[in-house]
Amino acid sequence: MEGKSERELIDGISGWVRVESPTYEGAAVSRMMDLAAADAAEAGIASERVPGRDGLGDSLVLRAGPESGDPGILVLSHFDTVHPLGTIERDLPVRVEGDRLYGPGVYDMKGGAYLALQAFKQVARSGAAKLPLLFLFTSDEEIGSPTTRQLIEELGRRSAYVLVTEPARDGGKLVTSRKGVGRFSVAVEGRPSHAGTRHPEGRSAIREAAQQILAIEGMTDYGRGVTTNIGTITGGTADNVVPQHCRFSVDLRVVTAEDGAEFERRILGLAPVGPDVMLTIEGGMNRPPYERSPAIGQLFERARQIAAGIGLDLGEVPRTGGGSDGNFTAALGTPTLDGLGIDGDGAHTLAEHALISSMVPRLRLMERLLTELS
Numbered sequence: 001m002e003g004k005s006e007r008e009l010i011d012g013i014s015g016w017v018r019v020e021s022p023t024y025e026g027a028a029v030s031r032m033m034d035l036a037a038a039d040a041a042e043a044g045i046a047s048e049r050v051p052g053r054d055g056l057g058d059s060l061v062l063r064a065g066p067e068s069g070d071p072g073i074l075v076l077s078h079f080d081t082v083h084p085l086g087t088i089e090r091d092l093p094v095r096v097e098g099d100r101l102y103g104p105g106v107y108d109m110k111g112g113a114y115l116a117l118q119a120f121k122q123v124a125r126s127g128a129a130k131l132p133l134l135f136l137f138t139s140d141e142e143i144g145s146p147t148t149r150q151l152i153e154e155l156g157r158r159s160a161y162v163l164v165t166e167p168a169r170d171g172g173k174l175v176t177s178r179k180g181v182g183r184f185s186v187a188v189e190g191r192p193s194h195a196g197t198r199h200p201e202g203r204s205a206i207r208e209a210a211q212q213i214l215a216i217e218g219m220t221d222y223g224r225g226v227t228t229n230i231g232t233i234t235g236g237t238a239d240n241v242v243p244q245h246c247r248f249s250v251d252l253r254v255v256t257a258e259d260g261a262e263f264e265r266r267i268l269g270l271a272p273v274g275p276d277v278m279l280t281i282e283g284g285m286n287r288p289p290y291e292r293s294p295a296i297g298q299l300f301e302r303a304r305q306i307a308a309g310i311g312l313d314l315g316e317v318p319r320t321g322g323g324s325d326g327n328f329t330a331a332l333g334t335p336t337l338d339g340l341g342i343d344g345d346g347a348h349t350l351a352e353h354a355l356i357s358s359m360v361p362r363l364r365l366m367e368r369l370l371t372e373l374s
Contacts, residue, residue, distance in 0.1 A: 029057025112341020202242025
């Protein structure tokens, strides 16, 4: 199929990256939905807008291919990024340096989303798809998809395959399994007192939190692929006050659903270590593990054959610790391929970049998958 040139792809992706869209800036994320809907409309593709909620952005659904009612192919992309507004002006300007296109969100994942949309448009125009095609753009993946998970799962259940445009790994490899993710918030309440004159009467929330943190961090078991991390902590009132309050967050990563259930139970079941303190623990498994099932293995082998037909030697990474919306669809039993986005590096950093040389090959791969999977 005749598609956009490399120069046109660079310009198109750069335009999307310049529309900064941090997750919690709902209006900014919704502006990305406007751009995608307008781009799709040029190819005669109708779009359905799903209003955002809880201050987050909208979602967008595109439909193409045969209207057979059969399970089809679902493409998943997200438009929210981790970079705050102003990152382009302050820290990470959109620019080309050699084979690298820099910018906030260019690798994770506006580059992959843009390429997938161009492929979707090409296939829609050609009428070459064998299966119905759906494309879902979401607004809150970077915070665990709290408002879009239900929609992702609803569309995933009705699909034969799911293709996720998260970034490629290690030189273009696909992702066929991911760890599950748990998120927890722990609040500790102690008893305040004057740190000088009434110290024995106090019950330090920070002291209790420190002991709980050591216990949680001690749950990490690299042999089982289980990790725990305390990401943030706040507490105390003043230097001369035994602290009444302390709060911290917990990130849990697991390989299997059984481990997820076990460690969720262990974290939620923590009891106070010291006297006269109270623990309030909220949260749980946020994303189920994305395990490489036989069906996912078969889908990868088919993708590898399709890639070979256009001169690509497609590899896979054995497992990645980061979660994606593919976790949800894989856990439903729908064969899911991830890492189909642009190649590059530096996700979530000020060195984030996409490899220009990967643009045309990744576009062609997505086109072939959308037309040859059946």
